[in-house]
Amino acid sequence: MGSVKTKRMPRAVRERQMLDAAVKTFGQRGYMAASMDEIAELAGVSKPLVYLYLNSKEDLFTACIRREAAALTEAVRSGVRPGLGADRQLWAGARAFFTHTAQNPDGWAILHLQARTHGEPFAAEVAAMREEIVAFVTQLIVVAAREAHRDPDLPEREVAGLAEALVGAAESLAAWANTTPGVSARQAAATLMNFAWAGLGNLMEGRPWSAPDADQVLSFDDRA
Amino acid sequence: MGSVKTKRMPRAVRERQMLDAAVKTFGQRGYMAASMDEIAELAGVSKPLVYLYLNSKEDLFTACIRREAAALTEAVRSGVRPGLGADRQLWAGARAFFTHTAQNPDGWAILHLQARTHGEPFAAEVAAMREEIVAFVTQLIVVAAREAHRDPDLPEREVAGLAEALVGAAESLAAWANTTPGVSARQAAATLMNFAWAGLGNLMEGRPWSAPDADQVLSFDDRA
Amino acid sequence: MGSVKTKRMPRAVRERQMLDAAVKTFGQRGYMAASMDEIAELAGVSKPLVYLYLNSKEDLFTACIRREAAALTEAVRSGVRPGLGADRQLWAGARAFFTHTAQNPDGWAILHLQARTHGEPFAAEVAAMREEIVAFVTQLIVVAAREAHRDPDLPEREVAGLAEALVGAAESLAAWANTTPGVSARQAAATLMNFAWAGLGNLMEGRPWSAPDADQVLSFDDRA
Amino acid sequence: MGSVKTKRMPRAVRERQMLDAAVKTFGQRGYMAASMDEIAELAGVSKPLVYLYLNSKEDLFTACIRREAAALTEAVRSGVRPGLGADRQLWAGARAFFTHTAQNPDGWAILHLQARTHGEPFAAEVAAMREEIVAFVTQLIVVAAREAHRDPDLPEREVAGLAEALVGAAESLAAWANTTPGVSARQAAATLMNFAWAGLGNLMEGRPWSAPDADQVLSFDDRA
């Protein structure tokens, strides 16, 4: 049961182990409360090695942010099929997003909570990623407006606000889904689409957003 | 004989000063980075006095969370006129929310960022407040369904998800409004209502949510 | 024999104790090899108190340099009777210098060895003091030239060089006197005067510098 | 197959590279602040190789001291023509000394500053060299006394003191010359000779020490 003290590994491998340990620790304890000692121990290395490879607590945290941000954006990007209608793209992206955050709670905690909470070297890092996502959503909204044969007379800033709102809703639903037992990524995505695309007003009138063909069963009652 | 140095003040006043200082410091530096030294100095008292009145850093932070949470919920509550329609109530509550967070950035930072980021004694505290707000929104949605003569056949959990989404959208918009120059609380609230009530789908069709009478001008173009 | 743990002393007293301990430790171990732990222990205080009062190792060392530099220059200054002839002034200053360095070996080690060896914040500090002394000597040389009815046609830089040489000779003799058993401050001063004032050439011719009246016995044979 | 990365070199060459790097690093950073990492990198070798060849930081530093001490004494020794008069020998030695220290600032820093500042294994090492030089000067003084047909009735200790003073003056002038722009080794040597041989007293009377034939121009005004 005791861990076998594996030794002498190539740098790349060790670095990955350290980042894994760091993501877990930072995600669970928070940036400041996480100690380099704990991270090193969890990684199965001595502290000096962590410093040798990753320089400082700050750099280590930044590396975590970058890795997790890249992983998340990559997940969303590769979930989306460009060329489809705006709502279908959003639906695909949302599913990828909820799936990824559910599978990487520590990474998501780093991006969503820790990095934003601990000031400037970090906030900027994650802000870049978030802006990327917001931009993606913004563009979807614009596309949707075009699809509706509507001149883009929506003021640019209003569109930005709508994108912010949508992303905020998704972030909130991610926490909710990961916290409430029995809520799947797909259900979270469905809720998001209903909320964002149909709007409460329409929902109340019994007109939810309806998922396209293959994805049919959007109702909340299913257990994917 | 001694120089008039020590200003004897009633306990309540001193405590308020300390909490003010603590909210500011915690909000700006973060929970861990804030030092009791700094708080005591900002409050104009000696450190032992802070401990005498507030016990520990943890208790002090908890007191901050409670005070700010109470202030925020009170602001929202007193902004709402109970008898109105669901959307008007939400509109009123949103305006109160955006106004309050804009005016109390440190308090809002404590609730939205710090408390959630620093683990258990605190997360629970702020979760309670958030649930209160989510419950308020949930109930509004139920009311709206009833108003639409619709049986409440929406699964309870779906409603919960929608409320989560709406609150998340509001939180996100609060950060956006406080960050983007020239965005007023009212505009943020308008964006939230359009997004949440009409939904992107309807917006794209040129059917935004329309604000009731007195509040008319909801378009983003106005500069309140 | 165990030290009585004396507690609760006014800040000024504690600060002095700390500086005493620091001078001793820095002087004997060197700046880098001296540990704050050791200094605190020698001072009979906990490390945090040292930091509370003196900020950092660097600041502590600087404080030592300043204190010892002030003490040395003060000792020399108050040893000199202005108004006397140049050689008598130098003689008085030299005696004060050798006496002080003999009595404060750690302080002298800090000024002469440590501060110069450890780079910029410190070197400048001690350079200022040394320049003060060099300036004093320079001016003595100028006065001597005037006394000898000699126009000050000595190039300014040459005078500077002579002053440097004299000060260097004194520094070297200080180490020698403190190291060689049985060499008194007075004898060191006499050697310096013979060397600097008469010069080897004259000494060899049997014409040493002769001390004025009261100070008569300058020969090396006496044991003051 | 492998890339040509490792340049096999004879041990002697590698050792020289390491010592060069070490002298530079120790001279500029100081003994303690210099890291073996930096030295190895500057030498273009891996750290284990440094240890393989030179054992430890202490041994490495000692090796530096020895090499630089040998180089300096060798330079002075080979500058001196044994058969000449005492003052001419001193003049030659001084010129060699100032020239060498000017050309090897790092080595000189090690000998003059670092080795003396860092305690016992090292101080002794450099003290040995210094004593060698002091002995050389002492013997010159004795010779000078004999040349002046003066019985060596100067107490032995006084002669020792004079030699110390002279060496100290030279050390001080070395720092001065290397620091003051435009002061050549020759000028520093001239200043030393004037100071040490003629003495301030005679200089003030307008009787400087005069350099022998070929070396004529001793005045400070020349720009060699």
Next chain:
DNA sequence: TATGAATGAGGCTTCATTCAT
């Protein structure tokens, strides 16, 4: 001959917290 991988030990600094007045 030469090195990439790895660590025990120790140093500086800061913090939350308490005592004695």
Next chain:
DNA sequence: GATGAATGAAGCCTCATTCAT
């Protein structure tokens, strides 16, 4: 009611040094 004096504990980081290849 209020504070100046004081500290145990812990965190970040670096360094000299070695092992295994």
